[in-house]
Structure formats: C-alpha cells, structure tokens
Amino acid sequence: MKTELSPRQQRLLDYLREQIAETGQTPSLRRAAGDLGVSHTAVAEMLKVLEQKGLVKRHGRYGRHLHLLNRAGATAGIQRIREVPVIGRITAGLPMYAQQQWEESIVVDAELYKGDNLFALRVKGDSMTGAGILSGDLAICRPRQYAADGEIAAVLINGEEATIKRFFARADHILLKSENPDFPPQRYGFDQVLVQGRVIGIQRGPDVMQRL
Template structure:
C-alpha cells in the first residue's frame, strides 16, 4: 500500500527526484523554497512530515544529504550518488578531510564507487597517460597507507609533494613508476614515501586536457 501524501508533499517528492536525477544530489532547503515558490519553513515542515511517513531519510541531524526511500524500504534508485571531497593537497597521515583543504566536491555513482571515505585529487601532468590518466583528471581514491606491487596510488613524497604513480616495493627502496616514457622512474628510501590512497577510478572533467 502506497504512503498517502498530500499534494504539497507529493510536489516536494517529485521535485527532489527531479533534482537528484539532474544534479546527483539533493538541493538545499533555500534552493527548494525558491524553486517551488514557498517559504523555507514550509519546505522544512514538509520534509519533517515526509520523514515521519518514511518517504525520505536525512543523513544526520544537520545534514543536507537526503535519501528518498522506495516502496521496499530501500534507498530509491534515483539516490545512487555519493559526494566526495576534492582535496587541495594530500597530508601525511589520515584522515585527509580537514575542510580547509577541500577544493570543492565530486559527485560519483555509488554503484561504481563503493568504498568508504573516498576522496578525489586533481591530476597534474601527463606522467600517467599510458594508464589513461591525463592532466586535469580527477583521481578517485580510497584512503590506504599500504599498496600491493603494481597498484596505482597517491603517494606523498618527503611529506610535501603528492604524486599519482604505480607502486613497487623492492628490498632496499620504493619505486614510483610513471606510465609515460618521457618521465623517469623515481626511487626513494622507505622513509621518504607515504602511501595515502589507492586510485580506484578516474573521472574526466571539463578541465581535463
């Protein structure tokens, strides 16, 4: 049996579905109020009632993240997106998520990216073009401080410079190998390199070259 909604509540649900399908995330309450031509308080009240009816679920008390709930009680198919931070730089150690280091966010399909605490880093240079990673791409990473040989990682060199390279561990050094013959293989001592994440995907943006 479908949950009975008032016309106003159905209007808000339809609006949220449309916005999520179009942008990948729910709009702010102020944006919803502007688009629907109603007050901020009215949007807030309708959301509270929809929560009570089990139609939407808010992620945390103060979060803007909303989940539309389907008839089976699962998250609606339109809400399949996850928003991850684009970090301005990679810090030594985890977590990586100090807000002041963010350079915006990236919306990803959660059916393709299932890791927790994902982050993204904009690629600089073309040293990994042989692996299909180009200047300006967003490297989507899962936080990790170790790597298997041959994995593509985000590594912090000398606790300063973040680089995306293929990782190899040797008996007496760490090798960070590019995928472009124009760039040299880099070799470092064990204490000079900190793995910060494994690259699990690449998102090409309008800024990519």
C-alpha cells in the same frame, strides 16, 4: 509484481521523492504522517506495499533510511550522488582524506564509488598517460595505508608532494613507476613515501575534454 498504486500510495511515493530530492534524507515516519495527514501506522503499511512492489528498499525491518528504486531494481539516480573533496594544499601530519584545504568538490555516482572518506587529487603532468590518466584529470581515491605491487596509488613524498604512480615495494626501497617512457622510475627510501590511497577511478574535466 504489479506496480499499480492506490492514490494514497502514489502520494506517499511522490512525497518521498520530493523530500529526498530537497533534503537528501528520508523523512521519519512521524513527519511523513504529519505532512500527509494520515496515521503513523498507515504510512508504515503503505511503505510495506511500496517495498513489496519493488519501488523502495528499506535498510532493516524497522530502518528509517530507504532507497527509491528504478525500473531495474537499482537505487534511483536521485540518491546515487555523493560529494568528494578535491584536495588542495597538503597539511603535514594529516592523511589526505582528513585535509581541510579543499580546492573544490566533485559529485560522483555513489553506486560506482563506494567507501568512506573518498578524496580526489588533480593530476598534473603527463607521467601517467599510458594508463589513460591525463593532466587535469581528477583521480578518485579510496583511503588506504598500503598498496600492492603494480597498483596505481596516491602517495605523499617527503611529507609534501602528492603524486599518482604505480607502486612497487622492493627489498630496500620503494619504486614509483610512471606510465610514460619519457619519465624514468623514481626510487625512494621507505621513510620517504606514505601511501595515502588507491586510485579507483578517473573523472575527466571539461578542460581536458576540450584538448582531446
């Protein structure tokens, strides 16, 4: 499909890029029409052309939200960022993703890290080095209240201590295994461990990179 655009179509595309970069949101057709000094119908027709040329993708036929596309047909980098909270102090009775005590937040690629209510935990100690998870790393977690045997999960122990370990459910206990022979497996009762999420990725902090 040819991507040559008329001056008005290019102006709309540039306008969309600027607005999304500034606000993180797609402007309404009414606002775009007002800002560009054209009719609502003209904006709708130009959007249709941009979509046909593979430059934007709209959610639904009449959906307001759209994605700007790159040359590979994937969502452009400008719309691929998302903010994930780094959990600090744990508040009893709340799941980790609902905690209000954030140490900070990090920006991740939304195409790689999908799902609602993602959260991050800062790794402390060397118990998971065999899985490539180092002290100071940030473990990105997808909320979940269960874990399959062998999965690396974020768990809350005795309602206070958050940790990242391999999870195993046995007939009469929960076994949390490290990925370092210097740290023996930990055994807990079912009422002592609450699964909070599955680890779906690791972000390596600059302090960790300096040590490597």
